Every structure is written in C-alpha cells, then in structure tokens.
Amino acid sequence: MVSRFNIKADLDNNRDSSTVSIKENRSGPMPRMSHPGIRSNKLSKQLSTNLLMKSTLFHSDNLACMNYLLRHGFENKINLVYIDPPFLSGEHYFHRVENDNNPAFEDVWKINKYLEMMHQRLSEIRKLISPDGSIFIHLDWHAAHYVKVMSDQIFGSENFRNEIVVKRGRRKNLQYQFNSIDRMHAAYDTLLWYSKSANTKFALPITENRSESKWMGFWSNVDRPTMRYEIFGFKPTRGQWKWAKERAINAIDNYRLYEEKFSEITLEEYWQATGKKLEFVRKRPGVKYAEYWIPPKTHRIIDNVWLDIEAYNYSTGYGTEKHAQLLERIIGQFSKPGDLVADFFCGSGTTLQVASKLRRRWIGCDSSPAAISVVKRRLKEGGSTSSQYTLLEM
Structure with a gap:
C-alpha cells in the first residue's frame, strides 16, 4: 500500500535550506500540500528541484524515503548507492544521546522477515x-x-561485479585472552558490488602505494638463446637477459650518463627530472652479472581484497560506524564530483561526510534519532552548514 503524506514545509527567505516535516496518513484522500503563498503543485516542483540540486538527509523509514524519492523525480538519478543494512547478527547496538543509553538500532530479525525487508x-x-x-x-x-x-534476482546475475573482502579491524578487548570460543574470530566483512547495466565500464581502481626503488638481477633462468648476448664482457651460456639487446644497451648508456654527469643527485631524482621514462642497467658491484633498476611506485591497482584499510572506526561511539577510508575508496573510485550518492542506512553518517568532502551530492536516511543526531554533528564538524543540505523529517 502506498503511504499518503501530509507535507508542511518551512523554507527560509533565501531558499538556501529547508526543513520539511512529513507526517504519514494512511487513510482518506491524498491531502493537498500547503504553504503560505505557494500553490501545492508549485511547492511540489520546488521541493523536487531542491532535492535534486542539493544534498538531503531524511529522518524516516528508508522504504518511505525511497517511495518519496521515486514520486519526486529520482528514478534513474542516483549514481552510486552504498548501504550498510542490518547484518542479521542478533545484536543490540546502543549510542549515548543526551546522557541516556538509547538503542540506536536493533539488529534482531527472523530470517524470513529480514529477507522480506531487504x-x-x-x-x-x-x-x-x-x-x-x-x-x-x-x-x-x-x-x-x-x-x-x-x-x-533483483539486479541480474550478469550485473554482479565483485564480492569484496574488507578487513574489520578489532576493538581492544582484554576479554579475548580469557574467553573460550565456539567459532574463530570473524576478521572481514563482505561488499557485494552490482551495477545497473552489464554494459557499464568503470575506471581502473587505483590507490596510493608508495614503494622504494630497487635494483634486481638482470638474468633470468628462462632459457631463450636469442636473449643471450654479451654485456659488461660477459655472455651467459644458459638462461637469458631480461630485455632484448637494443633495450639493454640503451639502459646501460642511460646509467653511464647519470654516473658521469649527474651523480651528485640520486638516481631517483635524475629519473624524475628526465620525465620518468628512462631505464637503467649496470654491472652488479663485485660480480659479473648485470642488474636493472625498478623505479619507485606511487600507485597500485586495487583488487577485491581490501586488507590495507579497515571497515570500522569508533570515533563517534556509534556501534557500527564505518571507517572514512572505506567510503573514500568506494565514493572516490566509483563516482565523480557532482554525482549523487545515497546511503539509506546512513547510521553515523560516514558516507555523507565523505561524500561532502569529495564534492558529491548525497542522500542519507535513518529512522533513529540517535543516528540523525550524530550525522548532524559530524556534518557540522566537517564544515557542512545547514544551508548546504535539506533535512526532511517523516
């Protein structure tokens, strides 16, 4: 059954921000939206335009939020969705608000109800x-x-992209050394990544990964006679050199030029100053073999095992707070500045805070007063003012 709403909007004079209260009414005809001096259809159009252009925080049930968005022009509009739904873990999570321990949410479900909800x-x-x-x-x-x-079934198996493993990290807990166990500690979470279309291509995901330059042996035990030639007065009788002769000779000349004229700077500095394109081969000190230089790396390709970042952070005291590094990777790699990002189980608001930082518009939703309180505080601490997003309360 489609919910019916009575909407009252309080818009400031500059139209920079709005707080909209939406009260559900499941009986009777659909009420007309009203606002002093604004016709209902004009208000509806204004709200829809405002929501599309700005970021929006919904204090509501997320299914009602989704239905509202679909009625207000958001079908096929959201570029990236991240959700952190209940895990079916049977846990109760509490967050302190106004000096009381109130349940932020309860992850206590029967399997059939959980699957229906999802x-x-x-x-x-x-x-x-x-x-x-x-x-x-x-x-x-x-x-x-x-x-x-x-x-x-919902997105199509052809649109499944990856199962991604993310390291959980662990809270410090001295009880671990005393407890017996009924199963091993769960060290990772799972991300299921789906696209809307199987034809969509995404940019190759990379991350910063500084590694030092190093010298490696230029000889390989792969036996290719055509790759055996004389350098530094030595020709191997088995195996092969790493590169073809012309490439190796050029690399030898590059290193000799560096030694003769530029040795007052490091080889890495010389490599950077010459455009990061030169290769170098030298005689290994003290032996007859050659070695080649591997330049430093600043980035690496991301695969589906994310052990370099952690899934959780506990800076706000919110029991299921996700780490900003996790959302920075997802939002930074799989959306563009100006895109619309949504989190319909936004909890402590990490997704929204990171999206703001990375210049994405966002939609967040949570039904918990504790969550909304934390989100508003985090957005303020991150530099987002109330004029930069709309709060809708259902």
Whole structure:
C-alpha cells in the first residue's frame, strides 16, 4: 500500500535550506500540500528541484524515503548507492544521546522477515540507480550468502561485479585472552558490488602505494638463446637477459650518463627530472652479472581484497560506524564530483561526510534519532552548514 503524506514545509527567505516535516496518513484522500503563498503543485516542483540540486538527509523509514524519492523525480538519478543494512547478527547496538543509553538500532530479525525487508528495499533502490550507476551492499557472514542470491534476482546475475573482502579491524578487548570460543574470530566483512547495466565500464581502481626503488638481477633462468648476448664482457651460456639487446644497451648508456654527469643527485631524482621514462642497467658491484633498476611506485591497482584499510572506526561511539577510508575508496573510485550518492542506512553518517568532502551530492536516511543526531554533528564538524543540505523529517 502506498503511504499518503501530509507535507508542511518551512523554507527560509533565501531558499538556501529547508526543513520539511512529513507526517504519514494512511487513510482518506491524498491531502493537498500547503504553504503560505505557494500553490501545492508549485511547492511540489520546488521541493523536487531542491532535492535534486542539493544534498538531503531524511529522518524516516528508508522504504518511505525511497517511495518519496521515486514520486519526486529520482528514478534513474542516483549514481552510486552504498548501504550498510542490518547484518542479521542478533545484536543490540546502543549510542549515548543526551546522557541516556538509547538503542540506536536493533539488529534482531527472523530470517524470513529480514529477507522480506531487504527484498523490498533493494527492489526500490534498483529503480533509483542511474543506468550507469552501481550499488555496494555491506554485509558479513550472517547474511551475505542470502542477500547475494536475492540480489542476483533483483539486479541480474550478469550485473554482479565483485564480492569484496574488507578487513574489520578489532576493538581492544582484554576479554579475548580469557574467553573460550565456539567459532574463530570473524576478521572481514563482505561488499557485494552490482551495477545497473552489464554494459557499464568503470575506471581502473587505483590507490596510493608508495614503494622504494630497487635494483634486481638482470638474468633470468628462462632459457631463450636469442636473449643471450654479451654485456659488461660477459655472455651467459644458459638462461637469458631480461630485455632484448637494443633495450639493454640503451639502459646501460642511460646509467653511464647519470654516473658521469649527474651523480651528485640520486638516481631517483635524475629519473624524475628526465620525465620518468628512462631505464637503467649496470654491472652488479663485485660480480659479473648485470642488474636493472625498478623505479619507485606511487600507485597500485586495487583488487577485491581490501586488507590495507579497515571497515570500522569508533570515533563517534556509534556501534557500527564505518571507517572514512572505506567510503573514500568506494565514493572516490566509483563516482565523480557532482554525482549523487545515497546511503539509506546512513547510521553515523560516514558516507555523507565523505561524500561532502569529495564534492558529491548525497542522500542519507535513518529512522533513529540517535543516528540523525550524530550525522548532524559530524556534518557540522566537517564544515557542512545547514544551508548546504535539506533535512526532511517523516
């Protein structure tokens, strides 16, 4: 059944920000939206335009939020979705708000109810994702296998891109040394990555990864006679040199020139000053073999095992807070500045804070007052003022 809403909007004089209260009304005819001096259809159009152009935080049930977005022009509009739904873990999570321990949310579900909840929301999310967009679903061992089968049905198995493993990290807990166990510690979470279309291509994901330059042996035990030639007065009788003769001779000349005229600077500095294109081969000191120079690396290609970052951070005290590094990788690699990013289980607001930092528009949603309180504080600390996003309360 489609929910019916009575909407009251309080817009400031400059139209820079808005707080919209939306109260659900499940009976009677659809009420007309009203605002002093603004016709209902004009208000609806204004709200839709405002939501598309700015970032929006929904304090509501996320299914109601998705339905609202679909009615207000967001079908096929969201470029990237990250969600961190309940894990089916049976845990209760608490966050301190105004000196009281209030449950931020409860991850206590029966499996059939959990799957029904996820199916409803993933089906609506698919409608919202743009044709070239994608979704990352963050889970762990409790439910990842169930949701994978469901997501193949909803998004299409041909649109499944990767299962990504993310290191959890671990809270310091002295009880670990005393406890017996019924299973091994879970060290990773799972990200399920789906695209809207199988034809969409994504940029090759890379990350910073500084490594030092080094010298390596130029000889290989692969036996290719055509790659055996004389350098430095030595010709191997077995194996081969790494490169063809002309390339090796050029690299030898490059290193000799460096030694003769530029040795007052490091080889790495010389390599950088000459455009990072030169190769170098030299005689290994003290032996007859040659060696070649491997330049420093500043980046590496990201695969689907993310052990260099952690899934969790606990800076806000929110029990399931995700690490900014995780969202920086997802948002930075799989969306562009100006894109629209959504998190319908936004919790402590890491997705929204990172999206703002990376100059993406965002949509966040959570039904927990504790979560909304944390999100508003984090956005303020990150430099986002209330005029830069709209708060909608349902």
